[in-house]
Amino acid sequence: MRHTDDIPLVTTIREHCRVCYTCVRECPAKAIRITEGQAEVLHERCIGCGNCVRVCSQNAKQVQTSIPAVDALLASGAKVAACLAPSFPAEFDDIEYRRLVGMLRSLGFQLVVETAFGADLVADRYRRLFEADQSRRYIATSCPAIVGYVERYHPNLVGSLAPIVSPMIATARALRHLHGSELKVVFIGPCIAKKGEAGTQEVEGEVDAVLTFVELRAMLRLHGVSPLSVNGSEFDPPHAGTGALFAISRGMLQAAGMSEDLAVGEVVSADGRDGFVDAIKEFEAGDLDARLLEVLCCKGCIMGAGMSSQLPLFNRRSCVSHYVRHRLKTLDPEAAKAELARFANLDLSRVYQVNDQRVASPSLVELQAILERIGKRRPEDELNCGACGYETCREHAVAIHKGLAESEMCLPYTIDRLRRVVDKLAISHQELASAREALTHSEKLASMGQLAAGIAHELNNPLGVVIMFAHLLLEEIGKDGKSREDLQTIVENADRCKKIVSGLLHFARQNKVTLASTDFHELVDRVVRTLVVPENVTLRVEHEHEEENADVDRDQIAQILTNLVSNAQAAMPEGGTLTIQTGGDEKNVRLKVADTGVGISEENRAKIFDPFFTTKGVGKGTGLGLAVTYGIVKMHRGQISLESNHQPAKGPTGTTFTVVLPRQAARG
Secondary structure, three states: OOOHHHOOOEEEOOOOOOOOOHHHHHOOOOOEEEEOOEEEEOOOOOOOOOHHHHHOOOOOEEEOOOHHHHHHHHHOOOOEEEEEOOOHHHHOOOOOHHHHHHHHHHHOOOEEEEOHHHHHHHHHHHHHHHHHOOOOOEEOOOOHHHHHHHHHHOHHHHHHEOOEOOHHHHHHHHHHHHHOOOOEEEEEEOOOHHHHHHOOHHHOOOOOEEEEHHHHHHHHHHOOOOHHHOOOOOOOOOOOOHHHHHHOOOHHHHHOOOOOOOOOOOEEEEEOHHHHHHHHHHHHHOOOOOOEEEEEOOOOHHHOOOOOOOOOHHHHHHHHHHHHHHHHHOOOHHHHHHHHHHOOOOOOEOOOOOOOOOOOOOOHHHHHHHHHHOOOOOHHHOOOOOOOOOOOHHHHHHHHHOOOOOHHHOHHHHHHHHHHHHHHHHHHHHHHHHHHHHHHHHHHHHHHHHHHHHHHHHHHHHHHHHHHHHHHHHHHHOOOOOOHHHHHHHHHHHHHHHHHHHHHHHHHOOOOOOOEEEEHHHHHHHHHHHOOOOOOEEEEEEEOOOOOEEEEOHHHHHHHHHHHHHHHHHOOOOOEEEEEEEEEOOOEEEEEEEEOOOOOOHHHHOOOOOOOOOOOOOOOOOOOHHHHHHHHHHHOOOEEEEEEEOOHHHOOOEEEEEEEEEOEOOOO
């Protein structure tokens, strides 16, 4: 038989694990490590309490099975005894106990005895120990999970473990005393930790296999054994007495004739995940002056993880109590005393070994670094929500230091990271949409640019001839010539055509951005000085900051400003206020051109950047100014937007164009 440290009592089925951290939260030994988003039970740290098995809603925890080993024992021809734990009435409440004994015999067990007799022997030893040395303080050792916890995490208390075997081992020794050393013993009970106890070096070979009640039910189904298929049978001797109460919290004390007298305080009982941990800590710290600390890992063995019963706690207690009352009615007290006397000298002692699994805690500096890594920079950041499976953020940080946990287990930290990722994705999506829009617009501009270039070049030469001869005729005809007015009209319209052709060529030209560090204020002020502003328009220039430097193409930015100002003036035929404003932040510079004109209607806003679209009257615009402006902004990797109101009922009318350009535009 190997040492229990070589046998993983519980393993994780990775495909089923949903990483809810419930097992981490419920493990009193913190023997579960989260790695790569999976819960892994560390068998060297595991005490076999089975809490992780009990609470896993996804059935991702798998208990080491002993069914093949037991089948092999039963098929070997050896004499095999089944030792049924005192908690069996709470598991098999649907089966009368004689039928259950008959079912075990049908499986091939030649002896079927109650482990409660071993509990009677153990209770007697505790009574003797308690009376013999009143100076010593002990921790009861009936629960193997408690023994494992002390050996691993409170090694200083190993000397305080009562040197008495558990009822399982006591029963095995008693049976071999009666039937010889060749007898094979199988313990059947509610406890996963019993599998580990049976494999420890100190009691190696005394129990050949351990079945949980869940495994026993599986075996009965596998072999087709049912209550109706067997005859009822009584347990084999030796028969149990009050040891049958061991399955209930404080049952050992009653069986031993001891009591938890609150006034005296010599005996203290505790059970359950939190209760036993706190009790042991206080016992070690000296805060408990009790001579005997009787602790169980579960709320009594009737709540063990190896049970399949769905009955609530007190219903299970009632099942055991009812059975014990029934058995005690038929028990001959004198015969029971005589039975115990036969084993008065049976050796029920054992020793325990330190198996220190403690890991050094981090220093305050290391702890603070880990806390900051999971977003706990201030005390108020430590929410202690317990979502990670640890009660406090600091416990989680300690577990990270010990290699038992990951930063991602912190729900607030993970949510914050997810939020930041979502924000980045939103920005990326926005940038992608903007790039797609710019690409579509560029393709449109390129197509129209090629068409415009062809038309402009074809028109340029004949248009130049028309303009030249129109001017010559105008000079020859003199001021009073009959046709002077007609020739004047020809000259004006030919000049206008020249401007249109010039605009087409500029639109078609493949512009390249020539970036240079530019004083944005100086650039705007220079352009403003060249503007011709109508008398009925008030011009205001506002600079939010003293300096605004950016890497831009000076000539192209000047063209943007000229185009926007031209449109603003055209939108205020009756006069108004034209405001040019600069500003920005660490990453961007901003140019705003606002007017108090007529505004732009809703249906036109989506088209204003399209080439040749204009709201101006016939002969007053080419519809290329904003298209060119849009292209320049996009070549600078910037953004252009507008706000406008053209309905006086909704407030002051007018339009504001906002251009945002990166201070350090991407080159190339």
